[in-house]
Amino acid sequence: MxxxxxxxxxxxxxxxxxxxxxxxxxxxxxxxxxxxGESPWPEIRKQRINQLLPIALKAAEVDCWLVICRENNNDPIADHIGGENAGGTAVFLFYNDETGFHSKVFSPSGEATALGDLDIHDEVISVERGTSAVVMAVDFIKEKEFGIIAVNSSESNAMADGLSYSQRQNLEELLGDYSDRLVPSTEVVYEWLSIKxxxxxxxxxxxxxxxxxxxxxxxxxxxxxxxxxxxxxxxxxxxxxxxxxxxxxxxxxxxxxxxxxxxxxxxxxxxxxxxxxxxxxxxxxxxxxxxxxxxxxxxxxxxxxxxxxxxxxxxxxxxxxxxxxxxxxxxxxxxxxxxxxxxxxxxxxxxxxxxxxxxxxxxxxxxxxxxxxxxxxxxxxxxxxxxxxxxxxxxxxxxxxxxxxxxxxxxxxxxxxxxxxxxxxxxxxxxxxxxxxxxxxxx
CATH class of the missing domain: 3.90.230.10 (Creatinase/methionine aminopeptidase superfamily)
Known part of the structure; x- marks a missing residue:
């Protein structure tokens, strides 16, 4: 027995x-x-963006976080920000200013409607064919005159290392002198994902x-x-x-x-x-x-x-x-x-x-x-x-x-x-x- x-x-x-x-x-x-039951992730993701991400940006001492999402070789953070279904290149911007926290997305027109329906971002701007979402995002960054801009290039955190070499090159060329303001998003991602x-x-x-x-x-x-x-x-x-x-x-x-x-x-x-x-x-x-x-x-x-x-x-x-x-x-x-x-x-x-x-x-x-x-x-x-x-x-x-x-x-x-x-x-x-x-x- x-x-x-x-x-x-x-x-x-x-x-x-x-x-x-x-x-x-x-x-x-x-x-x-x-x-x-039905996955609670969509609502939890929305809460995480609006409740925890503003705090993470402040703790990491950055003015803006830029994430580029795309099809087939997407950023590892994509599904945390709603970019998991990206087809053409989309740019997600998260920032705090004098009026509070904001999330702005420049999305290809083919995905913009569905992304807007998720209702997790303040603004989803539809980018027509033939127009670069990255160019539009860079123009906005320069308009806002952000000081420290975090991007997903990290030596120590794989979740903060999604920006490819060619994407980085293109971004720096478009930013010009502003490229000196780029910093790794290591601390932003750390501060955000470590809290549940x-x-x-x-x-x-x-x-x-x-x-x-x-x-x-x-x-x-x-x-x-x-x-x-x-x-x-x-x-x-x-x-x-x-x-x-x-x-x-x-x-x-x-x-x-x-x-x-x-x-x-x-x-x-x-x-x-x-x-x-x-x-x-x-x-x-x-x-x-x-x-x-x-x-x-x-x-x-x-x-x-x-x-x-x-x-x-x-x-x-x-x-x-x-x-x-x-x-x-x-x-x-x-x-x-x-x-x-x-x-x-x-x-x-x-x-x-x-x-x-x-x-x-x-x-x-x-x-x-x-x-x-x-x-x-x-x-x-x-x-x-x-x-x-x-x-x-x-x-x-x-x-x-x-x-x-x-x-x-x-x-x-x-x-x-x-x-x-x-x-x-x-x-x-x-x-x-x-x-x-x-x-x-x-x-």
């Missing part, structure tokens, strides 16, 4: 379009549209809960001596298919199920799960094709005669959990990412953990490793800039508490208690209840 400790009978209810669906039911095919609206946090909360619940279900499927890591990964893939969600990161490495020696970011193998194994599941899902979760859950497979994990395994678990908890406590507005990493690693050292190369945590939201402060760097020879960034209210993170030790074969095993949290005014809070006890599996 197979047992799973602690007994976790999680019932998850979502109310979507007045339909309530239980996620603890037997495997079934779910209509994704009925389960999730409360509505987005709630979506991430639901995604995190599903991610954790399914991992608990997956552990119930483990048959020691028979089940492989790949079998458990396949079970989770099936849950994703049933509920109409996508992978949180590269499909071949999501989920990563690992009952053996550390493999880092990798795929699940055919390694057979055996008594005495510590099992890691690192798993994330993407909901509404937009927001991403990243949660880990750990289990121990009891050996014959055992009713609980051995003292050393329990020590490793409690050590890693303590590291996660102190990271959360340090994650306050005004702290730096490196501060969170340092607090967690102090406990690691005290508990006798081996060295772990990974950062304590990272922003999570639109991708698994999102834009925002890196929670790392305290053990590095130099602290990377993202770790020196200040933590702010509205940021969301996935973060670990670590404990690593040597296995009998000389390899290393790491428990990495990974949870998700949002930063509030007075500190951070978990998105969902964290894992408190190591899950125990027996025959």
């Amino acid at each position: 197979k047992r799973l400790y602690p007994l976790l009978l999680v019932t998850l209810f979502f109310a979507c379009n007045d339909n309530t669906i239980s996620a603890d039911a037997e495997a079934q095919t779910i209509d994704p549209e009925m389960y999730w 609206l409360p509505e987005e946090v709630e979506i991430l909360r639901k995604a995190a809960q599903l991610t954790a619940d399914w991992q608990i279900e997956a552990y119930k499927e483990v048959v020691p001596g028979t089940s492989t890591d790949a079998d458990i990964a396949k079970f989770l893939k099936q849950k994703m298919a049933e509920y109409g969600v996508k992978n949180g990161w590269a499909p071949d490495q999501n989920p990563n199920v690992n009952s053996g020696v550390d493999r880092g970011h990798s795929h699940a193998t055919d390694k057979v799960i055996m008594p005495g194994d510590v099992i890691q599941i690192d798993f994330g899902i993407k909901v509404y094709d937009r927001w991403v979760s990243d949660i880990q859950r750990f289990a121990y497979v009891l050996k014959d005669g055992e009713t609980e994990a051995p003292k050393d395994i329990l020590h490793y678990w409690e050590s890693a959990k303590a590291g996660n908890r102190v990271a959360l406590a340090t994650m306050k507005p005004g702290a730096k990412g490196v501060d969170v990493d340092r607090a967690q690693r102090v406990l690691m050292k005290e508990a006798g953990s081996d060295y772990v190369m990974w950062s304590t945590g990272h922003p999570v939201g639109y991708v698994a490793h999102d834009v925002g402060p890196n929670l790392g760097g305290s053990q590095a020879s130099h602290v990377r800039p993202a770790s020196e960034k200040l933590i702010k209210e509205g940021m969301t993170f996935a973060f670990d508490g670590f404990h690593a030790w040597k296995l009998e074969d000389g390899g290393t095993k790491t428990i990495s208690v990974e949870e998700m949290a949002v930063v509030k005014e007075n500190g951070a809070e978990y998105l969902i209840a964290p894992q408190e006890d190591l899950i125990l599996i027996s025959n």
Whole structure:
């Protein structure tokens, strides 16, 4: 008889379009549209542009942000500003002036009507065939005499690096002396994307809960001596298919199920799960094709005669959990990412953990490793800039508490208690209840 400790009978209810669906039911095919409802992204995008972008422009100390969108080789920020359907070249301008915040788009006539219907920009100017949207935008920039103009050319942030070489050349030629006013949009994009609206946090909360619940279900499927890591990964893939969600990161490495020696970011193998194994599941899902979760859950497979994990395994678990908890406590507005990493690693050292190369945590939201402060760097020879960034209210993170030790074969095993949290005014809070006890599996 197979047992799973602690007994976790999680019932998850979502109310979507007045339909309530239980996620603890037997495997079934779910209509994704009925389960999730219509995507809230259009309205959330509009809120993000009008509420958060003016603040981001001020924080980045720029007068105007220019984004050029086009067909087939579009800017990575395009769908955040409504430019995902660009055919001909379109130019999006965002700026603050004495009258407030403004968004102005110079769009080819073939797309201008549809873009205007989205109702997310102050003004959409239709550009007739044979006329350059870039020329019109440059004329407007000169008319407004903007001082600092951010454009999407960045060495450090891929989301702020969409302007091609030829586009940059053309823009500088048209701007003339004004081209000296161009700066990378790195800080604008950072300040904007790193903050999530409360509505987005709630979506991430639901995604995190599903991610954790399914991992608990997956552990119930483990048959020691028979089940492989790949079998458990396949079970989770099936849950994703049933509920109409996508992978949180590269499909071949999501989920990563690992009952053996550390493999880092990798795929699940055919390694057979055996008594005495510590099992890691690192798993994330993407909901509404937009927001991403990243949660880990750990289990121990009891050996014959055992009713609980051995003292050393329990020590490793409690050590890693303590590291996660102190990271959360340090994650306050005004702290730096490196501060969170340092607090967690102090406990690691005290508990006798081996060295772990990974950062304590990272922003999570639109991708698994999102834009925002890196929670790392305290053990590095130099602290990377993202770790020196200040933590702010509205940021969301996935973060670990670590404990690593040597296995009998000389390899290393790491428990990495990974949870998700949002930063509030007075500190951070978990998105969902964290894992408190190591899950125990027996025959």
